[in-house]
Amino acid sequence: MIATVRGAAGDGTRYVVLPESALGFWTPTVERLWTGAFSDGDATVITGAAMVDPAGYNNVLVAIDRKGNRILYRERMPVPGSMWQPWRSWFGGSVGAKSDFFANPVVSIGGGRAAPLICYEQLIVWPVLQSVLHDPDFIIAVGNGWWTDGTSIVSIQRAATTAWAKLFAKPLVIAFNT
Template identity: 65%
Template sequence: MHRELFRPGVLVALSICAGCIGWSGHVLLLPVAVAFPLLWSLARRRLQAAAVSAAYFFAASRGLPQGVANFYGQDIWPGLLLWLVASSAFVAVHFVLWTDRKGWQKPLRYVAACIAMAIPPFGILGWAHPITAAGVLFSGWGWWGLAATAVGLTVMTTQYRPAAVIVMASFWLWSAAEWTTPILPASWMGVDLQMGGSLGRDTGLQRQQELIDVARAQSVGTTIVLPESALGFWTPTVARFWQKGLTGTDITVIAGAALLDASGYDNVLVQISAKGHEVLYRERMPVPGSMWQPWRGWIGHSNDYESGARAHFFANPVVEVGSAKVAPLICYEQLLVWPVLQSAFHRPDAIVAVGNGWWTAGTSIIDIQQASSEAWARLFNLPLVISFNI
């Protein structure tokens, strides 16, 4: 009896360690997450596989309950409920696809689980995907590095797992010794703000002027990136105010805003200069629950702001800023796999990652987002611009 409990207990404990350490927000620790398929494959029963999956996901996303409590100004219970719901996709996929059959059944099923958690619909909740470690293990290898990581994860579920561990650990150590952070594109500057929950909510012209002054004060770069939601609602009045505020400069500002219309709103990035302005990017995957609420339309909220943010799943993977192709990632998109891979397929010149993370106080969520962005940028050897508000 004790032996039967000991093995799954050890697997669950190790899964918690893999989730906590791999997703601690330190980019060089991401390869710890590749231990998950090994632990999943060592389960002897389907329920054990579910427990291992739940332990890994809960540990990796441990900041969610506190973040939700901060965002809504409530106690932690709603966050715990959302934490449970968010884990359901990851646990269900790995529960259903687990098998105790010998041969190549288990690795092939893990490949299926990897793919399922990388693309919609399950990929909508596909946080903490071990494939993200490709950027650390095989920096600069691009699609070949992604393929090598996928092969390594698959071999982790076979009897050859010791060889896979040795090989991947060797690449990890080599990469850590040679690691360099992604560079900024020439003449670009990402600006971090510390305006808390007022950013995007204080929509007065005084706040807009403060942000214009911030942009004009940057001594390096002519393309200035401000965080998600920085401008609040994007209206003709705000657009004209900004264009006038940048008159006499050669600065281009890329900033987050919300674009409201009769059927809901888009979480967007806008581009502004003294010469004009345009909506540059519409977010492909807003945060499920707090922003993207498709069920609202089923209960009568179909023509107002309450219908939530729209998801443009596979739209605008890259956008043009001057002569450069840029892959934008807004907040939640930095935690997922398919937005960045879709963008990488279009061969961008840089990645721009923005967020409004005031609600993450007391958690490592922003660190995890930035570590993920850095890993993807290093995998494809792309410059990276980051701008966050805390």
């Protein structure tokens, strides 16, 4: 995957966006590998990963470039039930995916401001409206659709996100793995 991204970046591309969970778990080893791979170029890689801790995990977008890396975005609304399970904390368990409904509606990328939407957030009203109220320059929509083979889920997400972008006259960048 690094070779593919470096190939795209070698063609003068300044930003490469990879899907949700493209890097798997954001561990110190993965961090060193990817940060090292892009320490000598001009491109910025924006990619999905999961950050795990004892209380649960964060579904995140990471920005990686020659300056290092940073957590660009933490998902605001993971899928209730399958990802976000707050009731488990009542019994001493992990909440699964963490949520913060009001955090980071827009993020800085280069000289612009993006409205990031990870997977489920593309299908529900709140994250989109919250982001658009902050007047982003564009929308970045990433998803993880490998598990939906044989369904129309990814097509529905693409259609919904395209409709949001058109409704609010915002350019759209989409990255899905299927």
